[in-house]
Amino acid sequence: MPKVLTEEQVEHYHSEGYAFPFDGISKERCQKLLDGVQRFEEEYGVNPGLFKLKGHLTMEETWDFIHEPAILDAAEDIIGPNILAFGSRFWVKPGNDGSFVSWHQDSTYFGCDPHDMVTCWVALTPATKENGCMRVMPRSHNEGYHHEESYENAPGDAPGEKKNLLGRGQAIKGLDESKAVHMELKQGQFSMHNERTAHASSPNFTDEVRIGYSFFLIPPHVKSTLERRPAHLVRGVDKYDHWDRDPEPNKDTMPKLIEMMIAHNAQYTNPKFRQNA
Ligand SMILES: O=C(O)CCC(=O)C(=O)O
Numbered sequence: 531m532p533k534v535l536t537e538e539q540v541e542h543y544h545s546e547g548y549a550f551p552f553d554g555i556s557k558e559r560c561q562k563l564l565d566g567v568q569r570f571e572e573e574y575g576v577n578p579g580l581f582k583l584k585g586h587l588t589m590e591e592t593w594d595f596i597h598e599p600a601i602l603d604a605a606e607d608i609i610g611p612n613i614l615a616f617g618s619r620f621w622v623k624p625g626n627d628g629s630f631v632s633w634h635q636d637s638t639y640f641g642c643d644p645h646d647m648v649t650c651w652v653a654l655t656p657a658t659k660e661n662g663c664m665r666v667m668p669r670s671h672n673e674g675y676h677h678e679e680s681y682e683n684a685p686g687d688a689p690g691e692k693k694n695l696l697g698r699g700q701a702i703k704g705l706d707e708s709k710a711v712h713m714e715l716k717q718g719q720f721s722m723h724n725e726r727t728a729h730a731s732s733p734n735f736t737d738e739v740r741i742g743y744s745f746f747l748i749p750p751h752v753k754s755t756l757e758r759r760p761a762h763l764v765r766g767v768d769k770y771d772h773w774d775r776d777p778e779p780n781k782d783t784m785p786k787l788i789e790m791m792i793a794h795n796a797q798y799t800n801p802k803f804r805q806n807a
Contacts, residue, residue, distance in 0.1 A: 532607040534600075540607055543648075543722060544722055547671035548729075550713045553647060554600035560654045560718050564741065566591035567620060574788065579622035581670040581791045582697055586618045586762065587741065588610065588780045588791070592743075594666045601650045601745055602765050604684030608648045608722065614773060615747040616640070621656075621695060623734040629693045630662065633730040635670070638677050639700065641727065641756040642748060643673075647725035649746040652717030653715035660731045661740040664721065670728035675702040692733055708767035 532540050535549070541719055542547040567590050570578045578588040586596035596615050617640075623629045637645045639664040657663035680699035694701075697724060705728060713721045725746075748761070761773040779787050791807045 534603045534698045535607040543608055543724070547667045548668070548711070548713070548721065548723040549717050549725035551719040552600075552604055552721070553572075553718065554720050555598065555652055555718040557717055558651075558756040559595075559598075563591055563595060563654050563743065567622070567741065569790055571751070573581065574784075575622075577622055578647055579620040579695075579741075580583075582619055583617040583746075583778065584787075584791045586615060587776060587787050590779060590802060592618065593779050595743070596762065597764055601652065602747075604720070604722065604766070605648050605650055605745070605747045606765065609646055609747060609768075611748050614748050614750055614752075614763045614768065615745060615776075616642065616748045616752075616761045616773075617687050619734075619744055619746075621740075621744065621798065622742040622744040623650075623695070623731075625661075625695070625734055625737040625739055627697055627721070628733050629728075630733045631695050631731040632699065633667070633705055633728050634677060634696060634700050634702060635675060635728050637725045638675070639698070640746070641754055641759075642752050643755045644752060645725045646752055647746055647748045648749065649725065650720050650722050651715075652720040652743045653717055654741040655739065656717050656744055657713070657715040657740060658736075659712050659714060661734040661738065662738045663706075663715065663740075664713045664723075664729055664731045664742075666713060667705055667710055667728040667773060668706075671724040671726035675705075676726060677702055728802055765797070796797050 537548050567578055570589050581588055586592045598617055602613060607720040651664060750770045753772045760776045762776040777783060
């Protein structure tokens with residue numbers, strides 16, 4: 531018996547590669563995270579959205595959030611009671627600035643095997659067609675697609691210039707976009723998709739920023755196909771020991787953690803590190 535999802539939702543996730551919308555996070559909790567983003571930017575001069583893999587180490591608010599029971603209960607219905615946070619990140623799309631996400635499978639570059647990761651994407655602000663909500667390609671999780679890497683992700687100076695939020699500008703070409711599903715979410719709702727489900731999002735054509743937060747969650751039997759890496763056990767037990775442990779963030783460890791996250795970013799965007807989707 532699933533814990534919080536219905537049998538139909540679990541079945542839909544496994545057959546289609548995604549499921550949504552789920553209620554989970556209060557507006558107050560979302561606001562706390564958004565305030566954290568602003569404070570972090572003021573304190574360190576960088577937007578935490580730049581840290582592509584270890585968002586939960588950027589601030590105490592995200593360390594707290596990575597243990598959020600509403601998200602972990604839903605994830606448990608998909609991947610079981612033992613859960614590691616492999617990663618997490620903010621997805622910040624300022625109004626009308628051209629940021630977008632090309633069609634991709636996370637499995638192409640996360641270096642995890644088997645592809646049992648579930649991503650829970652939380653709408654910290656509402657996610658709509660107009661502001662570039664996530665789109666998924668149903669049943670695409672059943673195959674691996676070729677990705678072209680354009681590295682078209684350097685922030686441009688001109689307003690409205692296209693900016694790919696993915697590290698390598700990696701993109702699957704030629705998908706039939708008419709089959710895509712827009713995962714519109716109200717503030718505090720979340721969606722779930724499999725590591726292999728192809729997904730994308732268009733630029734934000736409104737004046738308001740769109741911010742989401744992804745939890746990249748794996749069961750402990752999943753191995754790293756790169757080198758040994760850290761992850762954080764957020765629920766249950768890990769009897770496999772495939773992963774080291776993420777350090778806990780606090781004011782003293784923060785400067786070192788920022789250095790570590792920059793190194794993670796470099797690895798994530800390094801063409802040498804790749805695997806087959
Ligand atoms: O926030 C977006 O638009 C894309 C999110 C995404 O690619 C992900 O969560 O894996």
